[in-house]
Amino acid sequence: MSDPTLGAGDAPAATSIGQPTGVLAGPSADVPADVPWRVDGLLAPFVAARVLTSADVHVARRVARLCGEDDERVVLAGALTVRALRAGSVCVELATAPSTVVEPADDEAVDEPATGPTDQLAQVLPWPEPTAWVRALRASPAVADGPDGPPDRPLRWTGGLLYLDRYWRDEVSVRAQVTDRLTPVPVDEARLEAAVHRLFPHEDDERQRAAVRAAATSRLTVLTGGPGTGKTTTIARLVAALQDVDGPGLRVALAAPTGKAAARLQESVNDELRALVHDEDRQRTGELRSSTVHRLLGNRPGSTTRFRHDARQRLPHDVVVVDECSMMSLPLMARLLEAVRPGSRVVLVGDPHQLASVEAGAVLGDLVASLPRGVVELTREHRFGAELAGLAHAIRAGNADRAVALLRAGGDVIEWVETAGDVPTAREVATLEADVRSTGRALVTAARAGDVDGALEALGAHRLLLAHRRGPAGVAHWSTVAEDWVAQETGGRSSAPFPPGRPLLVTSNDRATGLYNGDTGVVVATPDGVAVAFGARGASRLVATHRLPPAQSVHAMTVHRGQGSQFARVSVLLPAATSPLLTRELLYTAVTRARQQIRVIGTEAAVRAAVLRRVQRASGLGRPLTSD
């Protein structure tokens, strides 16, 4: 029988770390996600309106039944909570549910839009009367009422929010760990100041110096900043400073939520460490290794929620630095903080303005919003030109007028193809087509000639990003269009499995080759047949096609997929203004993937909608924390 608490064990996991679709695993695995006719009663219209899937309902019904609950209003609230997890929220705010749940919960739902205008949907659905609904929840045997409610119920009602209990406990855990870490660490101030000024000698580096001071004097520091603001450089130099102030011999762990991000972190931190000016700093820090957070915590076979290192068996490290924390889910952050020794330092690094984890929680953003101190934001862009930085800033600030003005002004760096309708015409995508054709030609020409560096440079020269996977503004459609353009340009489509010049996206992590989900490469001709080139100009490597982990052609990708990568030029093709995927975070992430030039294709309404619509992720963590 299933564990009705959906809590401590690994099964049935309402959702689980590392499995974005895990919400639907376990109890609902036998039920297709989309069979509305199997749901009746109060919940049927919610399924018909695509607010809930029948899998959401099935999980909620099953949990309620195990607790002896048959009130459909409680089942509805439970199903909305399961649905909220699919949409990245850790809980549901019941009072606002009728206006917030009209947003489809995921990409699947929006790729096939609901039949009617979503704002009208909320009004026609049979929402329970709010006061009676809350009363029913608080009295339910399936619901723990308040923070002191029974510990063995699957749902928890607190502060107007309804959680699956395990997520509430994860939030409580993160909150407690963070609060405990707010007490300052005593250090030799003079020594710290000397290290800080030695490592960051320039006047303009004050924010980076502040970050090192914060990391040295507290047990939790959050370091934020957009791309190229010096986060990685700061990580390297703060490790050097800590080795000086508290070392040598401090045990330092570097980690990131994905394999690809971890590999990139290791490479760039070590590059920065090798570039340290002073011999003693280089000697004290040596080479650092980095791993995924899962690996750092010690994966246990068959479990994605429990690790070898936890509150009983903590990590041995004195300093734990985690990069790309915007991609950390709430459960993973809870497990990480529980596993770090209370006296050790934690440094969380990332860009909270980017799209958050596909799993539940936006912990980095919540911490930035709630921490009374210990958050340092780096703002000086070292890699970006002023135009791109200005556009990214306007988007981040939610200034739609400014974003539109900057796009409209255009120039060498910014191009806006302002389309007349939601679906661009052939004329409107003419500059995109020219770009895809010319980079495709360069890619194929270099790849056929066995010019690995040339092919990799062409691979990173331009990337088409989209919000959706399917539909008229989706990756599937535009990949085909782009592939056709390239085929026309390069003598037709090849039937070979690995034609030179084909760009590939690796879709799973693979220890044997050291390739990670999200890595991109290109097929190149070599004297020994074809192989796939990965890396960058001057730092490439070839992988034989028979050793390649699962991969697919990549002529276009979702903005989510593009996270963690940058390209010389980026084209982002926006969906209709009404698409719920069109958010500030999405547009900011897309624009900041570009190093030199950005092209935005879409209507003014779509640009404005994107800048003004923020990703809404319900959680209790964003509320202010105090150190007392």
Ligand SMILES: Nc1ncnc2c1ncn2[C@@H]1O[C@H](COP(=O)(O)OP(=O)(O)OP(=O)(O)O)[C@@H](O)[C@H]1O
């Ligand atoms: N204080 C500094 N003075 C001069 N150059 C710097 C400074 N800090 C960082 N840089 C340089 O700026 C560039 C970007 O820095 P870095 O890679 O650390 O940024 P980042 O925020 O980690 O970027 P991303 O998010 O893209 O990884 C690098 O070339 C780095 O050497």
